Amino acid sequence: MPDASPPRGTAAELAASIAGDIASGALPPGQHLAAQPLADRYGVSRFPVAQALRHLASQGVVVAEPRRGFFVAADAVARLAGTTPPPAGLSATYFAIAEDRLSGRLPDSISEAAMRERYGLSKGALAQLLDRIAAEGWAERRPGYGWRFSSVLTTPDAMGQTYRLRQAIEPASLMEPGYHLEPATVTRLRLVEQHMLAGGIETASADALYERGVRFHEAIVGASGNPFFLEALQRVNRIRRLLVYRSLVDRRRFWRQAEEHLAILDLLQQKRQAEAAALLREHLGHVVESLEAMRPLMEQGNRGPEPTDTP
Incomplete structure (x- = not known):
């Protein structure tokens, strides 16, 4: 039985992101929503993915099939029409970091402590964002000290x-x-x-x-x-x-x-x-x-x- 309780934190953000991609057509009806590809896509672990999918299943946006997993429902877009997504949260912070980098307000190298203070993030939330950014190839961890941003694609x-x-x-x-x-x-x-x-x-x-x-x-x-x-x-x-x-x-x-x-x-x-x-x-x-x-x-x-x- 899907969990009908509202998700919190990362799972809530993830549920909103998945719903947004379904509404836009990026995740079309019938699409298999495998946990690991979704975790890789959104830069999170498998645990919040499972929570987000159970919540979306309780809303009828995705369908849970025994021994097969979750799939985008045939009428998912119609179900999402007119609904109000939760606050952007981590997604908004991600775009703020991207814009700050493009605008020259973030230096080439920065410590995690400075990042947490600048964006008001917990260690866990910052780790999720930096993991996503690293997977996308525009930042990498510096040995023993913070992170270094790539300058390859900023022009x-x-x-x-x-x-x-x-x-x-x-x-x-x-x-x-x-x-x-x-x-x-x-x-x-x-x-x-x-x-x-x-x-x-x-x-x-x-x-x-x-x-x-x-x-x-x-x-x-x-x-x-x-x-x-x-x-x-x-x-x-x-x-x-x-x-x-x-x-x-x-x-x-x-x-x-x-x-x-x-x-x-x-x-x-x-x-x-x-x-x-x-x-x-x-x-x-x-x-x-x-x-x-x-x-x-x-x-x-x-x-x-x-x-x-x-x-």
């Missing part, structure tokens, strides 16, 4: 470099011998894009928007059967996340992206690989153009703290 130029790399490897993956995208995968990806065009672009969290794009591109590249293409893309996706969040402020470009995603799926479904590869290369080029247009916004942080900021 639009670096962001453009990641997309040019993707332009080289992603279209090539579609031309691999034996390329095969499962019909069920096409259906799942199509539903997410249709949900985005139906209004999800405006309501999805930054996390959900990012994950939706990651899942689309990793799914079509993974269908190549060549693990080297997929591993290269996954590595790029982990380390580019930080700067992407600032680019999500302007969501107008996502309408075009969703339409292009659907067009790429149409071509792949028709086995027109060369045309799909050409459209994918053009699609990634459009993103580079959009990033250039947003360069002033993305460069805000490189000028250092505002005069009103305190040390």
Whole structure:
């Protein structure tokens, strides 16, 4: 029997994050919600994942199947419509850290004590956030003293470099011998894009928007059967996340992206690989153009703290 008592702390945050991703279409109906992948995705342990899933099951948002685990309910989005999510909590702090880093208000190196004081966090909450940040590749623990933040992806130029790399490897993956995208995968990806065009672009969290794009591109590249293409893309996706969040402020470009995603799926479904590869290369080029247009916004942080900021 699912636990109907409201979750607290990390489990409450996690339940809200999972619900948000379900509402946005990033976790579509029927999706298996395995504990370890969810723990990796949100940077937590398996224990709060289980608590969050039991709570969502009590609300009918997910379904618990004996000996199979939890799955997103068929009517999950309808059930979530009109509900008010709990306060953002750790998610808000995560984005505050990301923005402070991009804005130059966080130094390259900082102690955990200074982080706890700056953001008003407990040791446990900070550990969860830093574990997530480390997994995403923009910070690493310093031996014996605090954490060091990466400076690799804090500029639009670096962001453009990641997309040019993707332009080289992603279209090539579609031309691999034996390329095969499962019909069920096409259906799942199509539903997410249709949900985005139906209004999800405006309501999805930054996390959900990012994950939706990651899942689309990793799914079509993974269908190549060549693990080297997929591993290269996954590595790029982990380390580019930080700067992407600032680019999500302007969501107008996502309408075009969703339409292009659907067009790429149409071509792949028709086995027109060369045309799909050409459209994918053009699609990634459009993103580079959009990033250039947003360069002033993305460069805000490189000028250092505002005069009103305190040390």
